[in-house]
Structures are given as structure tokens and as C-alpha cells.
Amino acid sequence: MSTNRSRQIEDIPLSVLDLAPITEGATATEAFKNTRDLAKHADKWGYHRYWVAEHHNMPGIASAATSVLIGHVAEATTAIRVGSGGIMLPNHAPLMIAEQFGTLESLYPGRIDLGLGRAPGTDQRTAYALRRGHGSGGDDFPEMLEELRAYFNPDLAGGVVPVHAVPGEGLDIPVWLLGSSGFSARLAAQLGLPFAFASHFSPENTLPALDLYYSNFKPSEVLDAPYAMVAANVAAADTEEKAQFLATSMEQQFLGLIRNQPSKLQPPVKNMDELATDYERSILKKQFGSAIVGTGDQVKEELQSFLNETGANEVMIHSQIFDHAARLKSFEIVAEATGRKNR
Structure with missing residues (x-):
């Protein structure tokens, strides 16, 4: 993989991926308030x-009308x-996305x-409801792009x-291509566009996709x-034990996807082993084993290792933490540990 592995985590941009989680016992209204608050933070x-x-047809994710939510966040920040x-382009007419983002x-x-x-960002039945049988199946994504x-x-x-x-x-x-496999990595490379990889749910494909991107990249007017x-x-807290506890909400969310039973974001639990079978635990370990969980120092060290391994230019942090105050604190701990200052 031909890329620069000398970057330090303190020197690269850190960003946030938010799915506007709807927690158990709460509503989308509260999810949007939390999203706005986290964005300001x-x-x-x-x-x-x-x-x-x-995402669509997901009881625990409120960000279906993505363009509307972006406006809500942008208005609250500076x-x-x-x-x-x-944006899952096959769900939409390209003209509508151009107008929305314009x-x-x-x-x-x-x-x-x-x-x-x-x-599609959803199941096939919901994809049909979105596209009414007339939309793209994704095969013509390059033409839509x-x-x-x-x-x-x-x-x-x-x-x-x-x-x-x-x-x-x-x-x-700026147009970015997103991916969890090699398709968008290769296309982004061919077009000379920035590429974002979903390591948070496809960890085993991270390095192969990045290798495709780095090795096939062609300079463009963009890059x-x-x-x-x-x-x-990522889940950070004052102690490793608390961080591991907070991270069980993310693990339960993955478990729901394994069972094809998505739900609202659940409160953390003391012992995930009591909730999952041996087979499910093996899948969770594969899917969630690369999560970065711990104190500020531990998270900083693991983020640096992740950066060294991937040679990335930027890291985006995804934290599905049930308690909103603990979620705010997690992002604050990561920022402080990696040399960011409250401005």
C-alpha cells in the first residue's frame, strides 16, 4: 500500500459520523435535539x-431525510x-440531489x-418503496454520479x-465517494475524488479497499x-471499565442487525455474553473487534495505530452511546487526548 504512514493523530483532521440514534424510550424529536447539541459540541x-x-426503515436511526438534517446541523454551527x-444516490434523481445540496x-x-x-441504506422491500420499481439498483451508479x-x-x-x-x-x-468494499474505492481512484471507507462496519475490507484506492489513483482537477x-x-470514558460498559450499546445494535431485528439504541449492559449465543459472539468479535474503546490515552494510542495501518488522511469517529451526556464526554475526551482545544 503506497501511502504515507508518518502522520500523527494530533496533526490530522478528526471528524464525526452521526446516525441520529433514537434511544430506547425516546423519539426522533429528542434524537434531533441531541444531534444538534453534539454538532455544536x-x-x-x-x-x-x-x-x-x-438510512430507512430503521427504528433506531432518525437520519432518513438526510438533506433536511444537514440544514438543521449547519444552522446550529459556525x-x-x-x-x-x-446520500444513497440510487434512491434519488441526481437532479434533486444537486438542487438540495446547491x-x-x-x-x-x-x-x-x-x-x-x-x-440502498435499507432492506430490499424498503428500497422498492423508495424507488417504486423505477429507480437504480446501483449498477448504474457511475452514470448517475x-x-x-x-x-x-x-x-x-x-x-x-x-x-x-x-x-x-x-x-x-466537494463530492466524496463512500464505500464498504472495493467498488467505490476503484471508482474514486479513477475519477481522482476523495474516498471515505466505512471501517466501522466493514473492518475486514478496509485495507484491501484502501490499497485499491491508493494504487489506482489518478490525479484530477479535484485532487x-x-x-x-x-x-x-469509538467509545471513550474516564476509566476503561466505563468505556467498555458504554460500548455495549453499539454491540447490541450490531447484534440486532445480525438477527435482522433492528431496534432503538439500547441502554448499556454489564455482560454482553448473557445476550448473545456463541455463534453471535464470534460474529460480534469480527465486526466489533476493531472498535476503539478506553480512556483518552488508550484511545489516542489505538487511533494512532489505526492511522499507521491505513495511512489515512482523516479519521471519522462513530459513537453510538446511549446516554447523551456520556456521548458528549466521549468526544470531548478524544479531542483533548489528541491535542484539540475547546474554541
Whole structure:
């Protein structure tokens, strides 16, 4: 893997991935209040980006109307970049996404990111309800991406576009490709675009996908060199024992996905072994074994190891913690441990 492994965690951007979790006993209204509060907190602590992700038919995730939530976050913050991690492009007409993000960029100039994925962000039945049988299955994602980018920059289509995105056309909105396998890694490399990898739920594919991206990258008007961001599950607390306890909410969320029984984010438990079978525990270990959990010093050390291993330019932190105050504290501990200052 040809990339720079000399970067220090203190010197690279740290960002936030938020799924707007709906906790057990709470509602989407409370989830949105917490998202707004966390975004303001991350803004003060020097985090670089705050991304929300498109998911559907998930009782514990409130970020289905992703563009609307981005506006809610951007309005409450001042410096942090706000964007999608990501918009699932096959669910939408490219023109609509160009107009939505053109609107966001016009409202919050210089702060909007457009991260794109090709998965539906849901189950097949819900995907059909979203697309009504007329949408893309993801196979034509490269063509949809080309169309979307041309709405922002008609020169990419030879300067001739039959339909104009207003607002959108002529705006400089960074486009990222997101992935959990090699498809988007290779496409991002071919187009010279930044690439974000979902290490938080596809840890075994991280290095192969990054290798594809680094080794196939072609410089473009967007980037002279590869720019990769990797996402990691993180839970930090004042003691390792408390951090491990907090992290069991994330583990229970994974367990629900294994069982095809998604639910609201559950309170932490003292012993995950009592909730899962041996087979489920083996899957959890594979899926969640790369999570970074501990005190500030422990998290800093593991983040540095993760950075050394991946050669990434940026790390995005995903923390599904049940108690909102503990979640705020976790991001604060990570910021302090990696040399960020409350501004």
C-alpha cells in the first residue's frame, strides 16, 4: 500500500459520523435535539466535519431525510463542515440531489460536503418503496454520479446540459465517494475524488479497499494525490471499565442487525455474553473487534495505530452511546487526548 504512514493523530483532521440514534424510550424529536447539541459540541472542540447518513426503515436511526438534517446541523454551527455520510444516490434523481445540496451550499457557503454511496441504506422491500420499481439498483451508479457532477459543473458534460440545477450549477461542493468494499474505492481512484471507507462496519475490507484506492489513483482537477478518510467505532470514558460498559450499546445494535431485528439504541449492559449465543459472539468479535474503546490515552494510542495501518488522511469517529451526556464526554475526551482545544 503506497501511502504515507508518518502522520500523527494530533496533526490530522478528526471528524464525526452521526446516525441520529433514537434511544430506547425516546423519539426522533429528542434524537434531533441531541444531534444538534453534539454538532455544536464538536464544532467547539475543533472537529473538522460532521456527517449524517441516509438510512430507512430503521427504528433506531432518525437520519432518513438526510438533506433536511444537514440544514438543521449547519444552522446550529459556525466552523465545522457539514455533510452526508452518505446520500444513497440510487434512491434519488441526481437532479434533486444537486438542487438540495446547491440549496445547502447557498445557505451555508463553504461548509457543505456531499458524500455518496450506492447501497440502498435499507432492506430490499424498503428500497422498492423508495424507488417504486423505477429507480437504480446501483449498477448504474457511475452514470448517475457523472450526471450529478455535471449539474454542478457543466464542463464535465462538454458544457451542454439540457437541464440546469438552480441552485447548484457553478457551486463548488466537494463530492466524496463512500464505500464498504472495493467498488467505490476503484471508482474514486479513477475519477481522482476523495474516498471515505466505512471501517466501522466493514473492518475486514478496509485495507484491501484502501490499497485499491491508493494504487489506482489518478490525479484530477479535484485532487493531486489520494485523500482517504476512514471511520472507526469509538467509545471513550474516564476509566476503561466505563468505556467498555458504554460500548455495549453499539454491540447490541450490531447484534440486532445480525438477527435482522433492528431496534432503538439500547441502554448499556454489564455482560454482553448473557445476550448473545456463541455463534453471535464470534460474529460480534469480527465486526466489533476493531472498535476503539478506553480512556483518552488508550484511545489516542489505538487511533494512532489505526492511522499507521491505513495511512489515512482523516479519521471519522462513530459513537453510538446511549446516554447523551456520556456521548458528549466521549468526544470531548478524544479531542483533548489528541491535542484539540475547546474554541
